[in-house]
Amino acid sequence: MTVADLASLKRQFIERYGGAEEGIRIYRAPGRVNLIGEHTDYNGGYVFPAALTFGTTMLARARTDGTMGLASTNFPAAGRISLQGIAYDPADDWMNYPKGVVRELKRAGFELGGGFDILYCGEIPNGSGLSSSASIEVVTAYGLLELNGQPTDTVEIAKLAQRAENEFVGVKCGIMDQFAVANGRKDHAILLLCDTLEYELVPFESGAYRLVIGNTNKRRELADSKYNERRGECEQAVRDLRRAFPDLELLGRLSVDEFRAHAHLIGSETVRRRAQHVVEEIDRVRQSVDVLRRGDLAAFGRLMNASHDSLRDLYEVTGRELDAMVDAARSVPGVLGSRMTGAGFGGCAVSLVHEDAVETFIREVGARYAEATGLKADFYVCSIGNGVERIE
16 A cells, blocks of 8 residues: 555545544554465364455544444445444444454453544455455454554464454354464465464465466355354364264364274265365365475465365365366466465465466456356455554
8 A cells, every 4th residue: 555545544534533643543454365274274274374465454543432433445334333332233234343353352351542433444355255354353453452552462363353253243263364464474474273373484485476366256255154064064073083082172183094094983974075175185284385395386286276176076165156267277378276265155266377477367267257157357466465564
Protein backbone atom coordinates (compact mmCIF):
# COMPACT_ATOMS: atom_id res chain seq x y z
CA MET A 1 0.00 0.00 0.00
CA THR A 2 1.45 3.35 -1.06
CA VAL A 3 1.84 6.56 0.94
CA ALA A 4 -0.98 8.05 -1.13
CA ASP A 5 -3.23 5.10 -0.28
CA LEU A 6 -2.53 5.57 3.43
CA ALA A 7 -3.22 9.29 3.20
CA SER A 8 -6.55 8.54 1.53
CA LEU A 9 -7.45 6.08 4.29
CA LYS A 10 -6.65 8.71 6.93
CA ARG A 11 -9.02 11.14 5.21
CA GLN A 12 -11.75 8.49 5.13
CA PHE A 13 -11.16 7.75 8.81
CA ILE A 14 -11.56 11.43 9.74
CA GLU A 15 -14.65 11.81 7.54
CA ARG A 16 -16.28 8.95 9.43
CA TYR A 17 -15.07 9.55 12.97
CA GLY A 18 -14.11 13.23 13.06
CA GLY A 19 -11.09 14.77 14.76
CA ALA A 20 -7.64 15.15 13.25
CA GLU A 21 -4.84 12.80 12.24
CA GLU A 22 -3.25 12.99 15.67
CA GLY A 23 -3.59 9.69 17.49
CA ILE A 24 -4.38 7.58 14.41
CA ARG A 25 -2.14 4.52 14.20
CA ILE A 26 -1.85 2.21 11.21
CA TYR A 27 -1.33 -1.55 11.30
CA ARG A 28 -1.15 -4.21 8.64
CA ALA A 29 -1.57 -7.98 8.59
CA PRO A 30 -1.04 -10.09 5.45
CA GLY A 31 -3.05 -12.79 3.85
CA ARG A 32 -1.44 -16.19 3.64
CA VAL A 33 -0.95 -18.95 1.14
CA ASN A 34 -0.39 -22.50 2.28
CA LEU A 35 2.24 -24.03 0.02
CA ILE A 36 1.45 -27.59 1.11
CA GLY A 37 -0.15 -29.34 4.07
CA GLU A 38 -3.92 -28.92 3.79
CA HIS A 39 -6.45 -29.95 6.44
CA THR A 40 -3.59 -31.14 8.63
CA ASP A 41 -3.54 -28.22 11.08
CA TYR A 42 -6.57 -29.19 13.16
CA ASN A 43 -5.19 -32.74 13.15
CA GLY A 44 -2.04 -31.62 14.95
CA GLY A 45 0.24 -32.12 11.94
CA TYR A 46 2.69 -30.08 9.91
CA VAL A 47 1.73 -27.23 7.60
CA PHE A 48 3.91 -25.03 5.38
CA PRO A 49 2.32 -21.59 4.90
CA ALA A 50 3.78 -18.23 3.96
CA ALA A 51 2.60 -14.66 4.48
CA LEU A 52 1.74 -12.64 1.38
CA THR A 53 2.59 -9.03 0.57
CA PHE A 54 -1.09 -7.99 0.49
CA GLY A 55 -3.56 -8.18 3.31
CA THR A 56 -5.59 -6.00 5.69
CA THR A 57 -4.71 -2.45 6.76
CA MET A 58 -6.26 -1.15 9.99
CA LEU A 59 -6.42 2.45 11.19
CA ALA A 60 -7.21 2.81 14.89
CA ARG A 61 -7.57 5.64 17.40
CA ALA A 62 -8.41 5.57 21.09
CA ARG A 63 -11.60 7.04 22.55
CA THR A 64 -13.00 7.37 26.07
CA ASP A 65 -16.69 6.37 26.06
CA GLY A 66 -16.36 2.58 26.29
CA THR A 67 -17.44 1.87 22.71
CA MET A 68 -15.81 0.64 19.51
CA GLY A 69 -16.55 2.01 16.08
CA LEU A 70 -16.14 -0.53 13.28
CA ALA A 71 -16.11 0.31 9.57
CA SER A 72 -14.53 -1.03 6.39
CA THR A 73 -13.84 0.31 2.93
CA ASN A 74 -14.88 -3.10 1.58
CA PHE A 75 -18.35 -3.55 3.10
CA PRO A 76 -21.30 -1.24 3.74
CA ALA A 77 -22.00 -2.66 7.19
CA ALA A 78 -20.64 -0.48 10.01
CA GLY A 79 -21.55 0.12 13.62
CA ARG A 80 -20.78 1.37 17.09
CA ILE A 81 -20.75 -1.32 19.75
CA SER A 82 -20.36 -1.20 23.53
CA LEU A 83 -17.32 -2.96 24.91
CA GLN A 84 -19.60 -4.44 27.56
CA GLY A 85 -21.61 -7.56 26.81
CA ILE A 86 -20.23 -8.30 23.34
CA ALA A 87 -22.34 -10.99 21.66
CA TYR A 88 -22.44 -12.63 18.24
CA ASP A 89 -25.07 -11.16 15.94
CA PRO A 90 -25.55 -12.45 12.37
CA ALA A 91 -26.73 -8.99 11.36
CA ASP A 92 -23.26 -7.63 12.16
CA ASP A 93 -21.81 -9.68 9.31
CA TRP A 94 -18.01 -9.17 9.03
CA MET A 95 -17.95 -7.16 12.27
CA ASN A 96 -18.30 -10.39 14.24
CA TYR A 97 -14.61 -11.13 13.54
CA PRO A 98 -13.20 -8.07 15.35
CA LYS A 99 -15.96 -8.35 17.97
CA GLY A 100 -14.78 -11.89 18.74
CA VAL A 101 -11.19 -10.71 19.08
CA VAL A 102 -12.18 -7.94 21.48
CA ARG A 103 -14.14 -10.43 23.60
CA GLU A 104 -11.13 -12.78 23.75
CA LEU A 105 -8.78 -9.91 24.63
CA LYS A 106 -11.07 -8.92 27.49
CA ARG A 107 -11.39 -12.55 28.64
CA ALA A 108 -7.60 -12.80 28.69
CA GLY A 109 -7.42 -9.79 31.00
CA PHE A 110 -5.93 -7.24 28.60
CA GLU A 111 -6.68 -3.59 29.26
CA LEU A 112 -8.27 -1.96 26.22
CA GLY A 113 -8.70 1.54 27.63
CA GLY A 114 -11.86 3.53 27.03
CA GLY A 115 -12.62 2.28 23.55
CA PHE A 116 -11.47 2.92 20.00
CA ASP A 117 -12.48 3.66 16.42
CA ILE A 118 -11.32 1.37 13.61
CA LEU A 119 -11.34 1.54 9.83
CA TYR A 120 -10.28 -1.54 7.86
CA CYS A 121 -9.17 -1.77 4.25
CA GLY A 122 -8.79 -5.28 2.86
CA GLU A 123 -6.87 -6.25 -0.25
CA ILE A 124 -7.68 -9.96 0.08
CA PRO A 125 -10.66 -11.11 -2.01
CA ASN A 126 -13.34 -12.13 0.46
CA GLY A 127 -14.05 -15.85 0.40
CA SER A 128 -10.93 -16.59 -1.67
CA GLY A 129 -9.27 -18.90 0.87
CA LEU A 130 -6.31 -16.56 1.41
CA SER A 131 -7.25 -15.93 5.05
CA SER A 132 -9.09 -12.63 4.99
CA SER A 133 -10.73 -13.54 8.32
CA ALA A 134 -7.44 -14.43 10.01
CA SER A 135 -5.90 -11.23 8.66
CA ILE A 136 -8.69 -9.13 10.24
CA GLU A 137 -8.46 -11.05 13.51
CA VAL A 138 -4.69 -10.79 13.86
CA VAL A 139 -4.41 -7.12 12.88
CA THR A 140 -7.21 -6.30 15.35
CA ALA A 141 -5.54 -8.11 18.24
CA TYR A 142 -2.07 -6.75 17.49
CA GLY A 143 -3.27 -3.20 16.88
CA LEU A 144 -5.44 -2.92 19.97
CA LEU A 145 -2.72 -4.36 22.18
CA GLU A 146 -0.10 -2.01 20.74
CA LEU A 147 -2.46 0.98 20.90
CA ASN A 148 -2.96 0.35 24.61
CA GLY A 149 0.67 -0.36 25.47
CA GLN A 150 0.12 -4.09 26.02
CA PRO A 151 2.54 -6.93 25.05
CA THR A 152 2.33 -8.05 21.41
CA ASP A 153 3.52 -11.66 21.54
CA THR A 154 2.65 -12.84 18.02
CA VAL A 155 2.38 -16.52 18.99
CA GLU A 156 -0.12 -15.67 21.73
CA ILE A 157 -1.96 -13.34 19.34
CA ALA A 158 -2.35 -16.21 16.86
CA LYS A 159 -3.81 -18.45 19.57
CA LEU A 160 -6.20 -15.75 20.75
CA ALA A 161 -7.34 -15.02 17.18
CA GLN A 162 -8.00 -18.72 16.60
CA ARG A 163 -10.13 -18.87 19.77
CA ALA A 164 -12.16 -15.92 18.50
CA GLU A 165 -12.96 -17.74 15.25
CA ASN A 166 -13.61 -21.09 16.96
CA GLU A 167 -15.72 -19.93 19.86
CA PHE A 168 -17.30 -16.65 18.72
CA VAL A 169 -17.73 -17.00 14.96
CA GLY A 170 -18.23 -20.76 15.19
CA VAL A 171 -15.72 -22.03 12.61
CA LYS A 172 -13.56 -24.84 13.98
CA CYS A 173 -10.43 -23.74 12.11
CA GLY A 174 -6.96 -24.86 13.10
CA ILE A 175 -4.14 -22.51 14.07
CA MET A 176 -2.36 -22.31 10.70
CA ASP A 177 -4.00 -19.22 9.21
CA GLN A 178 -3.65 -17.02 12.26
CA PHE A 179 -0.13 -18.27 12.96
CA ALA A 180 1.14 -17.52 9.46
CA VAL A 181 -0.49 -14.09 9.40
CA ALA A 182 1.05 -13.22 12.77
CA ASN A 183 4.52 -14.74 12.35
CA GLY A 184 5.43 -14.65 8.66
CA ARG A 185 8.75 -13.36 7.42
CA LYS A 186 9.76 -12.02 4.03
CA ASP A 187 11.08 -14.71 1.64
CA HIS A 188 10.44 -17.50 4.18
CA ALA A 189 7.80 -20.15 4.61
CA ILE A 190 6.88 -21.48 8.06
CA LEU A 191 7.25 -25.15 8.92
CA LEU A 192 4.75 -25.34 11.76
CA LEU A 193 3.83 -28.35 13.88
CA CYS A 194 0.30 -27.42 14.86
CA ASP A 195 0.13 -29.80 17.84
CA THR A 196 2.89 -28.02 19.77
CA LEU A 197 3.34 -24.74 17.79
CA GLU A 198 7.00 -25.55 17.29
CA TYR A 199 8.01 -23.74 14.13
CA GLU A 200 10.93 -23.01 11.88
CA LEU A 201 11.35 -20.30 9.25
CA VAL A 202 12.52 -21.98 6.04
CA PRO A 203 13.97 -19.88 3.20
CA PHE A 204 11.81 -20.20 0.09
CA GLU A 205 14.30 -19.80 -2.73
CA SER A 206 12.34 -20.26 -5.92
CA GLY A 207 14.96 -18.93 -8.34
CA ALA A 208 13.39 -18.31 -11.75
CA TYR A 209 10.00 -19.61 -10.59
CA ARG A 210 7.10 -17.55 -9.27
CA LEU A 211 4.13 -18.35 -7.10
CA VAL A 212 0.97 -17.56 -9.03
CA ILE A 213 -2.34 -17.69 -7.18
CA GLY A 214 -5.44 -18.26 -9.27
CA ASN A 215 -8.73 -17.19 -7.70
CA THR A 216 -11.61 -19.30 -8.97
CA ASN A 217 -14.05 -16.59 -7.91
CA LYS A 218 -16.22 -19.38 -6.58
CA ARG A 219 -17.12 -17.96 -3.19
CA ARG A 220 -16.14 -20.21 -0.30
CA GLU A 221 -18.33 -19.65 2.73
CA LEU A 222 -16.23 -21.48 5.29
CA ALA A 223 -18.75 -21.41 8.12
CA ASP A 224 -21.39 -22.92 5.82
CA SER A 225 -19.10 -25.44 4.12
CA LYS A 226 -18.34 -29.03 4.98
CA TYR A 227 -15.21 -27.96 6.88
CA ASN A 228 -16.66 -28.84 10.27
CA GLU A 229 -17.93 -32.14 8.84
CA ARG A 230 -14.41 -33.10 7.77
CA ARG A 231 -13.08 -32.25 11.19
CA GLY A 232 -15.70 -34.51 12.75
CA GLU A 233 -14.70 -37.36 10.42
CA CYS A 234 -11.08 -37.03 11.54
CA GLU A 235 -12.18 -37.15 15.17
CA GLN A 236 -14.11 -40.35 14.40
CA ALA A 237 -10.97 -41.88 12.86
CA VAL A 238 -9.06 -41.12 16.06
CA ARG A 239 -11.75 -42.82 18.15
CA ASP A 240 -11.62 -45.93 15.97
CA LEU A 241 -7.80 -46.07 16.03
CA ARG A 242 -7.71 -45.96 19.83
CA ARG A 243 -8.23 -49.73 19.76
CA ALA A 244 -4.55 -49.88 18.77
CA PHE A 245 -3.38 -46.54 20.23
CA PRO A 246 -5.34 -45.94 23.47
CA ASP A 247 -3.80 -42.52 24.12
CA LEU A 248 -4.19 -41.19 20.58
CA GLU A 249 -5.66 -37.69 20.46
CA LEU A 250 -4.73 -36.43 16.98
CA LEU A 251 -4.15 -38.09 13.62
CA GLY A 252 -0.99 -36.02 13.23
CA ARG A 253 0.76 -38.16 15.82
CA LEU A 254 0.68 -41.25 13.61
CA SER A 255 3.38 -42.17 11.11
CA VAL A 256 2.42 -43.39 7.66
CA ASP A 257 3.50 -46.92 8.56
CA GLU A 258 1.49 -46.92 11.80
CA PHE A 259 -1.61 -45.74 9.99
CA ARG A 260 -1.34 -48.25 7.17
CA ALA A 261 -0.90 -51.10 9.60
CA HIS A 262 -4.06 -50.19 11.53
CA ALA A 263 -6.30 -48.43 8.99
CA HIS A 264 -8.61 -51.47 8.97
CA LEU A 265 -9.77 -50.47 12.46
CA ILE A 266 -11.62 -47.49 11.00
CA GLY A 267 -15.14 -48.74 10.36
CA SER A 268 -16.25 -46.31 7.68
CA GLU A 269 -14.52 -46.38 4.31
CA THR A 270 -15.17 -42.64 3.93
CA VAL A 271 -13.60 -41.85 7.30
CA ARG A 272 -10.65 -44.12 6.41
CA ARG A 273 -10.01 -42.11 3.23
CA ARG A 274 -10.14 -38.84 5.17
CA ALA A 275 -7.57 -40.13 7.65
CA GLN A 276 -5.35 -41.48 4.88
CA HIS A 277 -5.17 -38.03 3.31
CA VAL A 278 -4.22 -36.39 6.60
CA VAL A 279 -1.44 -38.82 7.50
CA GLU A 280 0.06 -38.88 3.99
CA GLU A 281 -0.26 -35.10 3.59
CA ILE A 282 1.75 -34.54 6.77
CA ASP A 283 4.47 -36.74 5.32
CA ARG A 284 4.37 -34.69 2.10
CA VAL A 285 5.10 -31.56 4.13
CA ARG A 286 8.21 -33.16 5.60
CA GLN A 287 9.34 -34.28 2.16
CA SER A 288 8.70 -30.81 0.76
CA VAL A 289 10.99 -29.11 3.24
CA ASP A 290 13.71 -31.65 2.50
CA VAL A 291 13.56 -31.17 -1.28
CA LEU A 292 13.44 -27.38 -0.98
CA ARG A 293 16.57 -27.43 1.16
CA ARG A 294 18.24 -29.38 -1.64
CA GLY A 295 16.99 -26.85 -4.18
CA ASP A 296 14.90 -29.47 -6.00
CA LEU A 297 11.95 -27.39 -7.12
CA ALA A 298 10.77 -30.05 -9.58
CA ALA A 299 10.31 -32.52 -6.70
CA PHE A 300 8.45 -29.86 -4.72
CA GLY A 301 6.13 -29.36 -7.69
CA ARG A 302 5.39 -33.09 -7.84
CA LEU A 303 4.48 -33.03 -4.15
CA MET A 304 2.13 -30.09 -4.78
CA ASN A 305 0.40 -32.16 -7.46
CA ALA A 306 0.11 -35.18 -5.19
CA SER A 307 -1.37 -32.99 -2.47
CA HIS A 308 -4.13 -31.70 -4.74
CA ASP A 309 -4.92 -35.17 -6.04
CA SER A 310 -5.31 -36.44 -2.48
CA LEU A 311 -7.52 -33.49 -1.52
CA ARG A 312 -9.65 -34.26 -4.57
CA ASP A 313 -9.89 -38.04 -4.29
CA LEU A 314 -9.54 -38.83 -0.57
CA TYR A 315 -10.62 -35.69 1.28
CA GLU A 316 -13.09 -34.49 -1.38
CA VAL A 317 -12.78 -30.77 -0.76
CA THR A 318 -11.70 -29.44 -4.16
CA GLY A 319 -14.84 -29.15 -6.30
CA ARG A 320 -15.39 -28.58 -10.00
CA GLU A 321 -13.92 -25.09 -10.16
CA LEU A 322 -10.65 -25.81 -8.34
CA ASP A 323 -10.14 -29.01 -10.31
CA ALA A 324 -10.72 -27.17 -13.59
CA MET A 325 -8.17 -24.52 -12.66
CA VAL A 326 -5.53 -27.02 -11.52
CA ASP A 327 -6.04 -29.18 -14.62
CA ALA A 328 -5.57 -26.12 -16.83
CA ALA A 329 -2.50 -25.01 -14.88
CA ARG A 330 -0.77 -28.36 -15.19
CA SER A 331 -1.18 -28.30 -18.97
CA VAL A 332 0.94 -25.15 -19.39
CA PRO A 333 4.68 -25.68 -20.09
CA GLY A 334 6.83 -24.17 -17.37
CA VAL A 335 4.52 -25.18 -14.50
CA LEU A 336 6.18 -27.44 -11.92
CA GLY A 337 3.13 -28.02 -9.77
CA SER A 338 -0.36 -26.77 -8.94
CA ARG A 339 -2.75 -27.39 -6.06
CA MET A 340 -5.69 -25.93 -4.21
CA THR A 341 -4.77 -23.84 -1.19
CA GLY A 342 -6.97 -23.16 1.81
CA ALA A 343 -9.99 -25.08 2.99
CA GLY A 344 -11.29 -25.77 -0.51
CA PHE A 345 -14.89 -25.77 -1.76
CA GLY A 346 -13.88 -22.83 -3.96
CA GLY A 347 -11.24 -20.22 -3.31
CA CYS A 348 -7.77 -20.36 -4.81
CA ALA A 349 -5.13 -22.58 -6.36
CA VAL A 350 -1.39 -21.93 -6.13
CA SER A 351 1.02 -22.84 -8.92
CA LEU A 352 4.81 -22.75 -9.25
CA VAL A 353 5.44 -21.17 -12.67
CA HIS A 354 8.64 -20.27 -14.52
CA GLU A 355 8.94 -16.50 -14.83
CA ASP A 356 9.12 -16.73 -18.63
CA ALA A 357 5.79 -18.58 -18.69
CA VAL A 358 3.77 -16.37 -16.31
CA GLU A 359 2.02 -14.29 -18.99
CA THR A 360 1.19 -17.38 -21.02
CA PHE A 361 -0.01 -19.13 -17.87
CA ILE A 362 -2.42 -16.35 -16.94
CA ARG A 363 -3.79 -16.10 -20.48
CA GLU A 364 -4.19 -19.83 -21.16
CA VAL A 365 -5.37 -20.92 -17.72
CA GLY A 366 -7.83 -18.04 -17.63
CA ALA A 367 -9.26 -19.02 -21.02
CA ARG A 368 -9.50 -22.75 -20.28
CA TYR A 369 -10.99 -22.13 -16.86
CA ALA A 370 -13.65 -19.80 -18.28
CA GLU A 371 -14.52 -22.35 -20.95
CA ALA A 372 -14.85 -25.13 -18.36
CA THR A 373 -16.80 -23.22 -15.70
CA GLY A 374 -18.25 -20.03 -17.16
CA LEU A 375 -16.40 -18.04 -14.47
CA LYS A 376 -13.65 -15.46 -14.86
CA ALA A 377 -10.55 -16.15 -12.79
CA ASP A 378 -8.26 -13.56 -11.25
CA PHE A 379 -4.52 -14.10 -10.91
CA TYR A 380 -1.92 -12.73 -8.49
CA VAL A 381 1.83 -13.11 -9.00
CA CYS A 382 2.94 -13.25 -5.39
CA SER A 383 5.87 -12.49 -3.19
CA ILE A 384 6.30 -13.68 0.38
CA GLY A 385 6.12 -10.89 2.95
CA ASN A 386 6.17 -10.16 6.67
CA GLY A 387 3.60 -10.93 9.32
CA VAL A 388 1.56 -8.40 11.28
CA GLU A 389 3.26 -5.06 11.99
CA ARG A 390 2.71 -1.40 12.71
CA ILE A 391 3.23 0.97 9.80
CA GLU A 392 5.02 4.10 10.92
